Amino acid sequence: xxxxxxxxxxxxxxxxxxxxxxxxxxxxxxxxxxxxxxxxxxxxxxxxxxxxxxxxxxxxxxxxxxxxxxxxxxxxxxxxxxxxxxxxxxxxxxxxxxxxxxxxxxxxxxxxxxxxxxxxxxxxxxxxxxxxxxxxxxxxxxxxxxxxxxxxxxxxxxxxxxxxxxxxxxxxxxxxxxxxxxxxxxxxxxxxxxxxxxxxxxxxxxxxxxxxxxxxxxxxxxxxxxxxxxxxx
Amino acid sequence: xxxxxxxxxxxxxxxxxxxxxxxxxxxxxxxxxxxxxxxxxxxxxxxxxxxxxxxxxxxxxxxxxxxxxxxxxxxxxxxxxxxxxxxxxxxxxxxxxxxxxxxxxxxxxxxxxxxxxxxxxxxxxxxxxxxxxxxxxxxxxxxxxxxxxxxxxxxxxxxxxxxxxxxxxxxxxxxxxxxxxxxxxxxxxxxxxxxxxxxxxxxxxxxxxxxxxxxxxxxxxxxxxxxxxxxxx
Numbered sequence: 001x002x003x004x005x006x007x008x009x010x011x012x013x014x015x016x017x018x019x020x021x022x023x024x025x026x027x028x029x030x031x032x033x034x035x036x037x038x039x040x041x042x043x044x045x046x047x048x049x050x051x052x053x054x055x056x057x058x059x060x061x062x063x064x065x066x067x068x069x070x071x072x073x074x075x076x077x078x079x080x081x082x083x084x085x086x087x088x089x090x091x092x093x094x095x096x097x098x099x100x101x102x103x104x105x106x107x108x109x110x111x112x113x114x115x116x117x118x119x120x121x122x123x124x125x126x127x128x129x130x131x132x133x134x135x136x137x138x139x140x141x142x143x144x145x146x147x148x149x150x151x152x153x154x155x156x157x158x159x160x161x162x163x164x165x166x167x168x169x170x171x172x173x174x175x176x177x178x179x180x181x182x183x184x185x186x187x188x189x190x191x192x193x194x195x196x197x198x199x200x201x202x203x204x205x206x207x208x209x210x211x212x213x214x215x216x217x218x219x220x221x222x223x224x225x226x227x228x229x230x231x232x233x
Numbered sequence: 234x235x236x237x238x239x240x241x242x243x244x245x246x247x248x249x250x251x252x253x254x255x256x257x258x259x260x261x262x263x264x265x266x267x268x269x270x271x272x273x274x275x276x277x278x279x280x281x282x283x284x285x286x287x288x289x290x291x292x293x294x295x296x297x298x299x300x301x302x303x304x305x306x307x308x309x310x311x312x313x314x315x316x317x318x319x320x321x322x323x324x325x326x327x328x329x330x331x332x333x334x335x336x337x338x339x340x341x342x343x344x345x346x347x348x349x350x351x352x353x354x355x356x357x358x359x360x361x362x363x364x365x366x367x368x369x370x371x372x373x374x375x376x377x378x379x380x381x382x383x384x385x386x387x388x389x390x391x392x393x394x395x396x397x398x399x400x401x402x403x404x405x406x407x408x409x410x411x412x413x414x415x416x417x418x419x420x421x422x423x424x425x426x427x428x429x430x431x432x433x434x435x436x437x438x439x440x441x442x443x444x445x446x447x448x449x450x451x452x453x454x455x456x457x458x459x460x461x462x463x464x465x466x
Contacts, residue, residue, distance in 0.1 A: 064318070071301055072305065075306075092325070172416055175408060175415050176412045176415055179409045182405055183405055186419075
C-alpha cells in the first residue's frame with residue numbers, strides 16, 4: 001500500500017476512535033445527569049436526560065455506517081480489522097449505557113410522589129460512582145490501547161456486583177420495615193440494577209479492548225460473586 | 234455482475250438468513266425453558282438453560298464474521314447492504330433475548346427456598362406467552378420479508394407493556410399484603426421486566442425488518458403506554 005493510502009487509513013481509524021470517545025463522554029454525562037435527577041428529585045433534569053439519549057443513538061448509527069464503508073473500501077485484516085470490529089462493539093455498549101441512564105431518568109418520573117427519604121437512594125448514588133469509575137477507566141484503556149488496564153477493569157467488576165448484592169438486600173429490608181417504602185424501593189431496585197448493568201458494559205468494553213490490542217480473548221468466564229444468584233442478572 | 238456471481242451472493246444471503254432463523258428458534262426455546270423452570274421450580278432445567286445461552290453467543294460471533302467477510306468481498310449496496318446490516322442487528326437482538334432468558338433462569342436459582350405460591354408467578358407466565366408470540370411473528374415477518382407484518386408486531390408491543398404495568402402493580406400488592414412475599418416478588422419483578430424487554434427486542438427486530446424491506450424507517454417514537462413511567466424502562 002502506498003504511504004499516503006496507509007496515512008489516509010490511519011486517519012480514518014483515528015476519526016473512528018474519536019467518535020467512540022465522544023460517545024463515551026456523552027454516555028458518562030447522561031448517567032451522571034440521571035442519577036443527579038434521582039438524588040434531587042429533579043423532574044426537569046430527568047426529562048432532559050431522556051431527550052439527550054437520542055444523540056447517542058445517532059452517533060451509533062453514524063459509527064456503524066463509517067465501519068461498513070471502511071470494511072468495504074479497505075478490507076482490513078488482522079489488527080486493523082480488530083480495531084474496526086471492536087469500535088462497532090464498543091459503540092453498541094455505549095449506546096446501551098445511554099439507554100440504562102434513560103431508564104433511571106424514567107424512574108425519577110415514575111416515583112412521582114418523590115422519595116420519602118433520601119436515605120433510600122444513597123446506595124444507588126454510591127454504586128453509580130463505582131460504575132462510572134469503571135467506565136472512565138475502560139475508555140481510557142481504549143484510548144491508550146492498554147490491554148493490561150482493560151483486564152483490570154474487568155477484574156474490578158466483581159466489586160460493582162458485590163455492592164449491588166448488598167444494595168439489593170438493603171432495599172428489601174426497607175420494604176420489610178415499612179410497606180409505604182415498597183413502591184419507591186421497587187423503583188430503586190430497578191435503578192440499582194440499571195447501574196449494575198453499566199458495570200457489565202464496562203466489562204464488555206474491557207474484553208473488546210483486550211481482544212483488539214492482543215488478538216486474544218480473556219478467558220470466557222470471569223469469577224463472579226454470585227452466591228445469591230442475583231448479582232449477575 | 235456475472236450471473237453465477239449473483240447466484241453465489243444470493244446463496245450467501247440465504248445462508249445468513251438461515252443462521253438468523255436458527256438463532257431465533259434457539260432464543261425462543263431458551264425463553265420457554267427458563268419460564269418453565271420458574272413455574273415448576275426446576276433448578277436442573279434452570280442450570281441447563283443458563284448453559285444453552287453460550288450457543289447463541291457463538292452463533293452471533295459466527296454471523297458477525299460472515300457479515301464482515303461479505304461486506305469486504307462484495308461491497309453490497311442498497312437493498313443488499315440493508316439485508317446484511319439488518320441481519321447483524323437482528324442477530325444482536327436475538328443474542329440479548331438469550332441473555333434475558335438466562336437472567337430469568339438465574340432468578341429461579343436465586344429464589345432458593347422456592348415460591349410459596351405458584352399464584353405469584355402466573356403473571357410472568359402470561360406475559361411470556363405474549364412476548365414469545367411477538368418474537369415468533371417478527372421472525373416470520375423476517376423470513377417472508379413482510380414489512381406490513383413487521384409494523385404490526387411493533388404496534389402490538391403496547392399490549393406487552395400494558396400487561397407488564399399491571400403485573401408490576403400486582404407484585405407490589407403481594408408484597409404489601411405479606412412481608413414474607415417481598416423477596417420472592419422482588420425476583421419476580423425482575424423476571425417480568427426481563428420478559429417485557431424481550432418484547433422490546435421483538436420491536437427492534439420489527440423496525441429492522443421494515444427498514445430492510447422498504448429502505449424507510451418507521452417513525453421514531455411509537456406510542457407507548459407510559460402513564461406510570463415504568464412500562465418502557
